[in-house]
Amino acid sequence: MPLLHISMRAGKPEAFRQAILDNLYRALRETFDVPEDDQFMTITEHDAANFRYGAAFGVDRSDDVIYIQITVFDxxxxxxxxxxxxxxxxxxxxxxxxxxxxxxxxxVETAKENWSVGHGLAQFA
Structure with a gap:
């Protein structure tokens, strides 16, 4: 039951963004055994004034950097x-x-009882 938030600079075409979503889902299916159709993802685009990155940890990033935050069961x-x-x-x-x-x-890992995926129920508690 992953929940993904992707942040990136604005301006990429829809096909670019859809490829990100498709491949993140594929990676989760292949490595985390995520069930079929378990796709809960958002992409938020930011203009240059509201998006910052650096070269920390010896990584030479560019304006194409994307931040992917995945919230999952622990x-x-x-x-x-x-x-x-x-x-x-x-x-x-x-x-x-x-x-x-x-x-x-x-x-970001959370306990199963911290999730409600609809109907106001704690489906995993």
């Missing part, structure tokens, strides 16, 4: 997370052509 192993990071960078490199230096991913 059930994945470190190995699964490493596999997800690698798969995301690889797939986004293939399509829509984002350099691995520009793929910034953060995982």
């Amino acid at each position: 059930t994945r192993t470190a190995e699964q997370k490493k596999a997800l990071f690698k798969r995301i960078a690889g797939l986004l490199g293939e399509s829509p052509g984002i350099r691995s230096e520009d793929v910034f991913v953060n995982i």
